[in-house]
Amino acid sequence: MYDHDGIHESIVAVLTVNGKPRQVLIHPGRTGYVYVLDRTTGQVLSATPLGHITTNTGVDLKMGSLQPVKGMETGFDKTVRGICPASPGSKDWSPSAFNPETGMRYIPSDNLCQDAQGDEANYIATRRMSA
Incomplete structure (x- = not known):
């Protein structure tokens, strides 16, 4: 609805979750959340807000879906x-990084909001111009 597709990089890492090492995928999304998924099962382990979010109240971790407002x-x-976040999302072009020695994630983000109004597209058929 807000053009928050998941086209950006994902980070492969090993994190300790509940005291055990897990093979994970860290994905900072345009939706405003940083998702951590188990790489072997696909289970969504967490979805932490990256910035100000007004379009949903959170993520259903069982289904991995946003809970819209x-x-x-x-x-x-x-x-x-x-x-919030605006159409470019909380995470856009600049790539993220992860330091396995410190466990720190480095995620450049945007904290932007927008107003939107839907309008019907108008179409005018082209006409041939006489020579």
Whole structure:
């Protein structure tokens, strides 16, 4: 709905989760969350907010899906204000990094919000120009 696709890098790491080492995938998403998934099972272990988020209340860890805020849906002839994160997302172009020695993640992020209004696209057929 907000163009928050998951096209950016994921970081492969070994993290200690509940006292045990786990093969994980760390994915800072445009949705505003940093997801940590078990690489062998695909289980979503955590989804931690990266910035200010108004479009959902969290992530259902069992399903891995966002929990949307009612009334923040965009649509025709409707203006929605305070959509956070904005269309570029909380994480965009700049790559992330992970230091296995310190366990630190380095994630460049944007803390942007936007207003959006859906309008019907207008189309005007092209006309041939006479010579």
